Amino acid sequence: MADQKKKNLTPVQQEYHSLAKKHEIQRPVLKNCIKAFLVGGFICFIGQFVQTFYVHFFEFNERTAGNPTVATMIFIAVLLTGFGVYDRIAQFAGAGTAVPVTGFANSVASAAIEHRTEGYVLGVGGNMFKLAGSVIVFGTFAAFVIAIIKTLIVGWGGL
């Protein structure tokens, strides 16, 4: 609670706040982190497995195998989202499922499913990137900023 806000409260309210804080269930941050670490790592393990599969059995080298791997992971994530399985995993693992590319696929697919009743154009088309849009915007922006920094360092710093 911010100090400024605290001043506006009556003593009774302040007392109540401290009492509520005492009984509030604490967020298990460390436990969540470990869950996210393990599940996120497992997703990456599957991704590595898929990549190795493409390298061994198709004409991809390590670098070019990245594209079909990402496509496969997105496909799996979208399927799981459609079946309602991914939500369950996400509830358990939190950021572990949101940070890899599967989280992005989930956010697009779930928004599309949710707004299907509003029609294909204004419903699905308009709302599909409601959540994923911010990822794209800030991803592009961050890439832009980093590219500028790199250009400055490499071009003028002579690295």
Place this chain on the structure above:
Amino acid sequence: MKMKKTFFFSILILVSVITACNIGGQAEEVKPLFIGANKVFDQTIADESKQLVLSMEEVVEVKGVNKEENIYIAAKVKQFDRFFLDRIRNEAHDKIKKRFPEANVHVSTDKKVFLELEKLERKIYQNKINKENVEKQIKKIEDFMTG
């Protein structure tokens, strides 16, 4: 009390997860396949290059063939040293170039190149491939190397 217990357990899990990579995966050096001179292409240059690259500390396994003055080498690098793949590639390249200044040296750390070279190496060793097919395979491997 409960908090302390979970904290302790989580630290234990974290430490074991992180260090397991270091204990279990310590790869040992694998002896390269020495092919010799009397095959479709004389492989003595490749044999010697393999020995040179394998002598590097970071490299655990190496495959390679040569077609006359073109040497194709693929190295498998130890886990942690994979952070410095670029430097290792350059070092290996310089090492071979120093030994064979006339040769065109191609060094890769790519898994696909490694697998393809392994296959080709074995085929040459067993005399199961003719000159034309070797050239075709090498062209394919060169494409993989450039990406």
